[in-house]
Amino acid sequence: MGLFDHEARQFKFDVLREVSKSAYEGTLTPDIEDQLAYKLIPTTKADFRCCVYKEREIIRQRTRLALGKSPNVRLKVEKKPKQIVQVLEAACDGCTIQRIQITDNCRKCMAKSCVKACKFDAITMGSNRAIINHDKCKECGACVKACAFHAIVETVRPCKASCCVDAITMDECGIAKINEDKCINCAACQAACPFGAIEDASWIVPVIQLIKMDTPMIAMVAPSIQGQFDSASLDQIKEGIRMLGFQDVVEVAVGADVVAWHEKEELKEKMEENVPMTTSCCPAFLNLARQHFPEVYEKNMSSMASPMVIMARYLKKVHPGVGVVFIGPCVAKKQEAMTDMPQPDVDYVLTYEEVAAMLVSKHIYLSELEAEKRQEASVFGRNFAYGQGVSKALIQAAKEDDGLTFTAEYADGCHECKKQLLLMKHGRFNANILEGMSCKGGCSNGPAVIDNSIKIKVRFDKENAPLKARTIKENIDMFSQVNIDLHRHKGGQV
Amino acid sequence: MIIIEICIGSSCYVRGAQNVVEFVQNIIKEEHWEEKVTVKGAFCMGLCSSGLGVKVNGEPVIGVSLADLDGKLRHVIQREVS
Numbered sequence: 354m355g356l357f358d359h360e361a362r363q364f365k366f367d368v369l370r371e372v373s374k375s376a377y378e379g380t381l382t383p384d385i386e387d388q389l390a391y392k393l394i395p396t397t398k399a400d401f402r403c404c405v406y407k408e409r410e411i412i413r414q415r416t417r418l419a420l421g422k423s424p425n426v427r428l429k430v431e432k433k434p435k436q437i438v439q440v441l442e443a444a445c446d447g448c449t450i451q452r453i454q455i456t457d458n459c460r461k462c463m464a465k466s467c468v469k470a471c472k473f474d475a476i477t478m479g480s481n482r483a484i485i486n487h488d489k490c491k492e493c494g495a496c497v498k499a500c501a502f503h504a505i506v507e508t509v510r511p512c513k514a515s516c517c518v519d520a521i522t523m524d525e526c527g528i529a530k531i532n533e534d535k536c537i538n539c540a541a542c543q544a545a546c547p548f549g550a551i552e553d554a555s556w557i558v559p560v561i562q563l564i565k566m567d568t569p570m571i572a573m574v575a576p577s578i579q580g581q582f583d584s585a586s587l588d589q590i591k592e593g594i595r596m597l598g599f600q601d602v603v604e605v606a607v608g609a610d611v612v613a614w615h616e617k618e619e620l621k622e623k624m625e626e627n628v629p630m631t632t633s634c635c636p637a638f639l640n641l642a643r644q645h646f647p648e649v650y651e652k653n654m655s656s657m658a659s660p661m662v663i664m665a666r667y668l669k670k671v672h673p674g675v676g677v678v679f680i681g682p683c684v685a686k687k688q689e690a691m692t693d694m695p696q697p698d699v700d701y702v703l704t705y706e707e708v709a710a711m712l713v714s715k716h717i718y719l720s721e722l723e724a725e726k727r728q729e730a731s732v733f734g735r736n737f738a739y740g741q742g743v744s745k746a747l748i749q750a751a752k753e754d755d756g757l758t759f760t761a762e763y764a765d766g767c768h769e770c771k772k773q774l775l776l777m778k779h780g781r782f783n784a785n786i787l788e789g790m791s792c793k794g795g796c797s798n799g800p801a802v803i804d805n806s807i808k809i810k811v812r813f814d815k816e817n818a819p820l821k822a823r824t825i826k827e828n829i830d831m832f833s834q835v836n837i838d839l840h841r842h843k844g845g846q847v
Numbered sequence: 848m849i850i851i852e853i854c855i856g857s858s859c860y861v862r863g864a865q866n867v868v869e870f871v872q873n874i875i876k877e878e879h880w881e882e883k884v885t886v887k888g889a890f891c892m893g894l895c896s897s898g899l900g901v902k903v904n905g906e907p908v909i910g911v912s913l914a915d916l917d918g919k920l921r922h923v924i925q926r927e928v929s
Contacts, residue, residue: 421860434861559860562868566888568855676890691857700856700890 356709356803360401361444361549367393368415369557369710376561377714385420386413410443419555436533437553437687438540444550447527450508452492455483458504470499515545517767518645537644539637539767539791540684540800553684553801556701557711560678564598568676570700572599573664575681576606576730577738577797580812581705581804585719587816592724593717594680594708603668605679606730608660609634609737610828613746614754615839616657620747620786621757628652629782631774632743633841634659636685637791638770646774653777653787658698658841660737661686665698666837676700680708682799685791704801731823739810740765740795743788746825753826759785766793849884849927854900856891863913867899870916874924883928903927 357363371389375381382388390409399405414424418439425442455467459482467483468476475489476496482504485496497505512529513521520535521542529542529551543551563570572594579587591602612634623630633639633655642650658666665677678701679686690699703711712719733749736742744761751757762784764770770789776782792798797813798806851871855864868886875884892907894900899911903923911919 434857556857556860559855559857559864562865563855563888566855566868566886568888568890696891696893697856 359549361547362706364393364412365415365549365552366706366710368412368419369555369707370714372416372419372555373557373561373707373711374714376558377565377711379565381558386416389413389416407443411441414441414443415552418552420558421554421556424552433533435688435691436531436536437538437684437691438531438536438543438551439554440529440531441550441552442528444548445528445546446548446550447523447529448510450510451485451487451490452509453485453490453494453497453505453507455485455505457482458502459483459500460502460504462502464501466499466501467496467505470495511545511547512542512551515541517541517771518641535644537637537640537767537791538685538688539640541767541791543684544792544800553687553704555703555707556687557703557707560701560703561598561711563676569600569672569674570598570676570678571668571672572597572602572678572680573605573608573661573668574602575661575679575683575686575738575796576604576609576735577682577795577799577802577809578680578705579735579738579816580809581682581802582709582719583804584812585722586724588724588726589719589722591727592722593712593719596717596722597708597711597715599678600675603664604729604735605660605664605681606734606737607828607832608662608664608667609734609743609746610731610825611663611832611839612657612660612737613733613743613750614825614829616655617747617750617754617757619655619657620759623653624757624759624785629777629785629787630655631777631787631789633657634737634743635789635791635796636683636689637767638764638789640685640688641767641770641789641791642774645771646778649774649777656840658839659689660734661689662698662841663837663839667832667835669698670835670837678703680705682796682802683792684800705803706801709803728820728823729828731825731828732817732821733825734828735813735817738796738813740790740793741788742795744786747786750825753824761786761788763787764789767791849880849904849924850887851884851924852887852889852892852902852905854890854892854894855888856900858891858895859900862899864899866913867901867911867916867920871920871924874921878928880924880928884924 390412393412394408402408418424424439473489473491475486476483497507518535520532522530524530594602620630631654661679677699679699680703687702690702733746741763764773773787794806853867871886892900897909901908901911
């Protein structure tokens with residue numbers, strides 16, 4: 354049985370597993386694309402798409418992306434390393450649906466409100482129902498609102514509808530295209546595409562290569578990893594990842610504790626100046642502000658580096674020369690790790706999906722592992738994985754310190770983030786702090802999670818319930834002994 | 848022992864660091880230097896602007912490119928070995 358209900362995601366996983374297996378075994382040859390195409394699509398009968406040839410081409414493109422290469426050879430352009438989210442041209446269905454369509458619900462009524470509502474003369478009454486002349490239709494949607502029978506529907510391609518920065522267009526063949534200047538790598542389109550035609554480039558091959566060359570590396574796991582792998586506890590998950598070839602595995606939630614503590618200090622300053630502040634831990638939210646609301650980014654965004662970056666700097670300071678690999682549910686983090694070049698804080702980013710593929714390829718079964726119990730972060734830091742968790746950690750940090758009171762607004766999902774940033778730009782934001790999460794529900798519902806976020810939350814709460822005694826301050830004391838920069842480096846574009 | 852460190856950071860990987868690893872491993876085999884030379888993986892050395900990141904005995908080799916691996920690297924390693 355597969356890990357995913359979504360057949361396209363299962364194929365993506367199968368490709369990652371096979372690539373991981375070959376990389377560990379040292380049998381990765383240039384013809385891996387063809388090998389996998391025939392291994393995963395062995396029949397002559399198409400099961401998913403129009404023919405086996407298309408299915409195999411999709412596998413080839415998925416393989417290239419799993420190797421960190423450009424999925425499409427047709428364009429002959431090298432993939433920009435910073436652009437993580439990529440369209441698999443062969444997998445894209447090119448669903449060029451007319452945006453406005455008249456359905457069978459049309460009763461050819463006498464009011465003809467649609468005809469009257471159309472300012473462009475695009476609707477006429479046919480013999481059975483109203484007809485749209487798509488050459489004239491400007492897709493304004495007036496007829497949709499006018500019809501009393503809800504017979505006219507407005508449909509948008511899922512990728513386009515999910516994109517809050519309007520970065521998706523279609524080429525002449527109807528294949529989705531990403532405008533890389535607008536794209537914030539949030540991967541909302543990746544999560545939305547029913548054909549799995551938009552995916553993230555993977556770094557599993559170089560990570561495995563480094564492991565095989567005995568390079569010392571530490572893995573850091575994002576807080577939302579708790580509960581991702583069925584009944585495996587966080588300690589078991591960490592042990593399993595260590596067995597993949599890492600020197601140690603630590604919680605990024607410790608960095609989250611640090612962020613909560615210092616962000617609260619910054620909030621105090623901002624409140625004295627009467628300027629609202631935004632959080633800065635979600636990389637897609639940060640990209641949204643930086644690329645589309647530069648004034649807000651400069652004036653309002655917290656100057657704290659993300660928990661991932663803080664933790665990486667800490668590890669590199671304490672263990673000089675070590676490589677740091679972040680493991681999370683997030684695609685935008687891959688891009689965040691690439692932006693501070695040269696000398697990046699985080700060397701590589703893997704997703705839960707990719708780690709699961711590596712674990713399966715190495716036959717490591719997490720729930721069977723013996724693992725030592727170890728709590729590094731507070732439960733408040735771990736809660737960064739869920740929507741409103743950052744605000745709650747800030748409240749806790751204030752409680753443990755000087756009891757600052759403030760109001761917080763939570764933006765759930767990229768569209769809501771955009772709305773709140775717009776309000777802030779125009780001085781209409783009313784709370785003291787805006788917590789922005791590009792994925793609805795927070796990181797636990799990120800594009801590369803394995804399990805359903807409700808199930809994860811249940812396991813997360815159960816495991817953390819007895820651990821609430823640990824305060825945020827304990828980790829701050831530990832951190833203050835190591836002198837590292839806690840602020841985001843300005844600029845640093847690739 | 849000669850230590851060759853090859854950067855397999857994201858930037859060098861994208862530009863083909865894997866080929867450098869294979870190339871170096873191949874010359875070691877060809878020249879029977881197994882006892883003399885070790886290859887290690889490394890992270891960003893800050894050489895991104897001057898070609899692929901390679902250090903031989905801690906000394907950066909400037910201007911390594913995929914097109915000129917043989918000309919650039921073999922020579923440097925040979926000098927160290929002899």
